[in-house]
Amino acid sequence: MSRERVVDAALEFIDANGLPGLTMRRLGEQLGVEAMALYRYIPSKEELLDAVVESLVAQVRADDVVLDAPRDGWQDFLQRLAHGVRRTALTHPKAFPLVASRPPEAPWLRPPLRSLDWVETFLAGLVEEGFTDEAAVEAYRAYTSFLLGHLLLEVAVHGADLGPLDVLDDETGEPGASRHPTVSRLRGPLSEDRSAVEFEEALEALLDRLTITRNEHLAD
Amino acid sequence: MSRERVVDAALEFIDANGLPGLTMRRLGEQLGVEAMALYRYIPSKEELLDAVVESLVAQVRADDVVLDAPRDGWQDFLQRLAHGVRRTALTHPKAFPLVASRPPEAPWLRPPLRSLDWVETFLAGLVEEGFTDEAAVEAYRAYTSFLLGHLLLEVAVHGADLGPLDVLDDETGEPGASRHPTVSRLRGPLSEDRSAVEFEEALEALLDRLTITRNEHLAD
């Protein structure tokens, strides 16, 4: 038994049973131990959830595609990072929303992301690639809100935080053509999952925007 | 006592004490009644939270600036809608994340937002303004992920879901210049709150993108 084993088990448990299902007592059971034993390794459930988020961040860094620093330019760097985060989000759809909902490590940071390591990698990479300080900060903000928005929605599609086996009520899902005629008529296209393509397109559009602001800042 | 009074009290309670603090027993207390009495008006806590989300959506619609249908073109329509949602999000920063975390009303919808009424208003408005079905659906996706990403981060800045009075630990907030030199150096610009300007800029950029895809779809 170890802290790492507890955190890993927690992530597995969330993947399998959803966030609301996670309980110290049930987690203990899965590890063949009483709940009270877990407190040897983590001080509280809150800190356990923080540790799960850390473990997700570490997983992004361990991704082959992600680089610690730019190699083929900042656009390539940000592309790899975005795809790395996306891959982790899709691997752990039920745990990923934690990244957005845990209280931040550095409250003065706008926006206050959890992982300072991640922010450091991001900013240092861009500055290294010739971004001014202001352009790097602006890029950080645009990039994080883009990633968060896309991935939270995409992850919700993959059955995010419905509980364990919430029977999906197909009746309620039926539009009721009278109240929502347009939704009803567009049901075909609306139920298509185009998230991969849209992610690419939006990322491309964002990088274009960043190129412009980068050059504006350099010109000053 | 009435369902409406219970839902309103729940929203007030979340605004004041944070989402984790909301308890049937404490909510009852605030209403001068035992927790069990609430079950006359709502079937469960889960449905109470759904009702809170509905109430937030209703608040957006009641906003003076928001229109039920386009009047001065679709760009004006989407601008008003975005600002209406933002205003509600900033008025209820601790409750707003519920909008993104409740299980969806229509699971087949990609992405599966909670309020079908909202989706209907959005799509019907754009189609009325000459969007093809496909362009309207694409716009729906780009627009929702933009709004969600921006507002969740902005709302997190305004002290979203820290519990009631989590003493903010300024020490932990200190960068520790050694581990995060860039974050530390950029602390000034990073702690400035520029969310309002950035919201405008990103919204503008999105509307430009939508104009392009709209015209592409019309040309087909």
Next chain:
DNA sequence: ACCTGAACACCGTTCAAGT
């Protein structure tokens, strides 16, 4: 050193009983 049993203060929710 590591785990457990019992206990405490809380949850959401049900239901018979009170007014």
Next chain:
DNA sequence: ACCTGAACACCGTTCAAGT
């Protein structure tokens, strides 16, 4: 018709006691 008391099955967490 509306609320309450008591109860049930759960929580997170502490701590003395066991091995």
